Amino acid sequence: MIASPEDIEAGQAIYTPRVLQLYDLVVLGLSNRFVWKCPTPRLLAHYDAHVTGNHLDVGVGTGYFLDRCRFPAASPRVALMDLNDNALRFAANRVARYAPKTYRRNVLEPIAFDAEPFDSIGVNYLLHCLPGPIAEKAILFDHLRPLMRDGAVLFGSTLLQGGVARSAAARRLMAFYNAKGVFSNARDDLDGLRSALEARFRDVSIETVGCAALFSARVDRR
Template identity: 45%
Template sequence: MKQAVSPSAEQVKAGSAVYGRGVLAIYDVWVLGIVCPLVWHCSRARMLEQYDRHVGNRHLDLGPGSGFYLDRCTFPTDRPELTLVDLNDEVLRKTAGRLRRYRPATLRRDVLQPLNLGDARFDSVGMNFLLHCIPGGFAHKGAVFDNVVPYVTKGGRIFGSTVLSHGVEHGRLAPAKLTILNATKVMSNREDSLAGLDEALSSRFERYRIEVRGSVAMFEITVN
């Protein structure tokens, strides 16, 4: 069997760099409003429900994208403590501006490396549409969970979603879209499967759940 090769720092950075000002400007309408329901067969409303169920008073978001869900979800408090982590400065600028009412902290980090968050602890961690942007298979992407768990309170939740290539029921438009997005490095999920995601979670957590909607796997983890 061919041994998996770890993605280089340059590959990880390139995957994040795709999300520049132009992409972020159309992200809510094009990616979340059109591609999600018509291509991936999972609506942004369904993913917003996931945020509403699990977001806590102290929330860490990895790869917050345009900040759409954090802008619209219902926090359990009027003054949540919000921390945003991304490798892309433009993403951090965009989301911090959109969420300025919460005065979020922003940190530039590679989520495949130790996060170095000090004494910070969080009730919830979101990683929506993050994993399919990270190069390498789940043997490498799983490091995201290892790196974030030390900062989650007992009973806290880690949740998110990712588009898979294998083990899910794709709609008619999905296969061609996956080919294009992987060729242009917008996504890095050619080998990502439902079985691979389940293995990454079951090897780390006792309490987790995966729900499949079209091409999308939505996961919810309770940290012991």
């Protein structure tokens, strides 16, 4: 089933300038530690382990991780991709010192892109906001692969409902977010994520921390 424009819009429409101002406190400061049980420093360490000096971030949020991660280059090439203009502007302003290029794209559709490919792509907390089960929304990986050099790494994290430990608070908050259309992860589970990645990439690694799955994988066109 193809996601409707309304479903796609619902997953990103919440990110207004006001919400973005509060995001770091509410999500990264409180929800990650106390509800999802995956503290933000753990996600930052995942960035530090995989980000390169030639990086594209997809589903950019507030740009928190790009602002704080340790790039292995003094002047990295940084690009931002999102469907939400508010998020793109917010993140671009936050990491203006890297002069990031911004691209407004829907990753559930083929991506028009004519620049050089990347050595790393980050998709942090994006999958659980996209409509449909993982088997369907994993098409974003097919759309991102052409933007990756051979051997490049795709990494990120997502909140799951199956195959992970969820507290009562996590179950309630996920149910609320799914009812509002902010999340769409009612059928997302660990096995589905692993299958989607292994069908497309090599060297797939997934670690669960609370109800978050932290993953990485490499593209190999041989």
